[in-house]
Amino acid sequence: MMPALARGLLPFRLSICGVAELEQFAGDVTHILGILDPGTAAPEGYAHHPEALRDEFRFYDIVTEAPGRTLPGEADMAAILAVGDRLAQARVGHLLVHCFAGVSRSTAAAVSLMAQRNPGREADIFAALAEIRPRAWPNTVMIGHADRLLGCGGALVEALRLHHIAVARRFPEVRTLISSVGRGHELPAEYAEEGTDPYEPV
Numbered sequence: 001m002m003p004a005l006a007r008g009l010l011p012f013r014l015s016i017c018g019v020a021e022l023e024q025f026a027g028d029v030t031h032i033l034g035i036l037d038p039g040t041a042a043p044e045g046y047a048h049h050p051e052a053l054r055d056e057f058r059f060y061d062i063v064t065e066a067p068g069r070t071l072p073g074e075a076d077m078a079a080i081l082a083v084g085d086r087l088a089q090a091r092v093g094h095l096l097v098h099c100f101a102g103v104s105r106s107t108a109a110a111v112s113l114m115a116q117r118n119p120g121r122e123a124d125i126f127a128a129l130a131e132i133r134p135r136a137w138p139n140t141v142m143i144g145h146a147d148r149l150l151g152c153g154g155a156l157v158e159a160l161r162l163h164h165i166a167v168a169r170r171f172p173e174v175r176t177l178i179s180s181v182g183r184g185h186e187l188p189a190e191y192a193e194e195g196t197d198p199y200e201p202v
Helices: 019-025 044-048 074-088 105-117 122-132 140-149 155-170 172-180
Strands: 013-018 031-036 053-058 094-099
Touching (some): 013 019, 013 105, 019 094, 031 074, 053 074, 122 155, 140 155
Parallel strands (some): 013 094
């Protein structure tokens, strides 16, 4: 399944995963974009992609201020978009974007890379994301930065809001996860509830 490629959003295959799934994509990955918490070692799963070129980022998966932890910054998002600029000039066969669980930071990065090449196609981008990673819950702070940096005028943020509604309706387990990590305020009003742990990455 290659929805981003098939929809004409990217000229190469795009996959998204968590650290535990890296081995599953062994074979044809040419480029990896990885995002993990600061101080985290490179995943052992990289051993399954010895030829892949890697860009690695370290920032927390949070959407509200937290003691001792900084929100994803505009500079972080600008650096990810700079990777997108480089990929546009490279021979890319298969880009694998990962974070810890393949739910939040990686999906926000993937959406932003697609938006970078496809202004005005926000609905198509989130439709592709839903096919690649059905339970995706992109980090709202990252998407906000991308919206501003790419001059989307709020369209990317609005598309994310609609995506959140669709995922919340289809996947009760995602609602539970998002609430449990202190991000219940991101849920549509009819599903919002108090979170319990604001620090566990998704």
